[in-house]
Amino acid sequence: MSDFLAAAVQLTSTSNIEGNFSAAEEQIELASRRGADLVGLPENFAFIGEDQHRLEISSTLAEKCSQFLITMARRYQVVLLGGGFPVPAGDGQRTLNRAELVGCDGQLLGRYDKIHLFDVDLPDGNKYQESETIVSGKELPSVIDIPGLCKVGLSICYDVRFPELFRYLVDEGAELLMIPAAFTAFTGKDHWQVLLQSRAIENTAYVVAPAQTGEHYRRRQSHGHAMIIDPWGTVLADAGVEPGASIAPVDTARVKSIRSQMPCLKHRKKDLF
Secondary structure, rough: EEEEEEEEEEEOOOOOHHHHHHHHHHHHHHHHHHHHEEEOOOOOOOOOOOOHHHHHHHHHHHHHHHHHHHHHHHHHHOOOOOOEEEEEOOOOOOEEEEEEEEOOOOOOOEEOOOOOOOOEOOOOOOOHHHHHOOOOOOOOOOOEOOOOOOOEEEOHHHHHHHHHHHHHHHHHHOEEEEOOEOEEEEHHHHHHHHHHHHHHHHOOOOEEEEEEEEEEEEEEEEEOOOOEEOOOEEEEEEEEOEEEEEEEEEEEEEHHHHHHHHHHHOOOOOOHH
């Protein structure tokens, strides 16, 4: 199979874990009914709330998230990405931010712990210091060959600003890049789409980008616009700002065709860099 449907789910997650799971399952079921074979959930799909609360529940939540992904993948017969959930880091003070990709038989296909952490002071007055409560992943993500679908590279949110990670994934054979996110509303309006299109164009790869949207708590607000983008940089689907999903076809033959027509990857001067 070289042609299949992918879905990038869009949620407004809160601190209500069971409510978040219910909202995620609703979108997974809808995507499955529309024929999606690959479904991605956004970063923090199971919980967005106070840092201390996240740390306190991380051990239990990590187990719940992994089991939820297994159950949903089996129930709806989809390959399912949990785009990021907290896992205890072992120091009692911080967590990892982990994405897991699960096959339709419930088997874990791959996992990735977010490497790049969002430590910024934004002009709108919001301050984000992920490194205070999250430990950076120490291993590069492996490219996952999903039988019958394609070769997938994983990343999480802020990673999108570091093109060297995606070039590495493509060098390892990735045809589709998954970029689940909880992108801030302030930065998202200017940077989200252009960054996603850049990663697709420069790597001649599909991009599937699940997203958080709307207001989560207090001043925490996400941009939305979960997208699927083809290797030419064309936006195939955009979920807007409401919870839902963007769904579009992925054709690996198109990846090969565009890489043949626009062979930028072959023209790289690796010996000079």
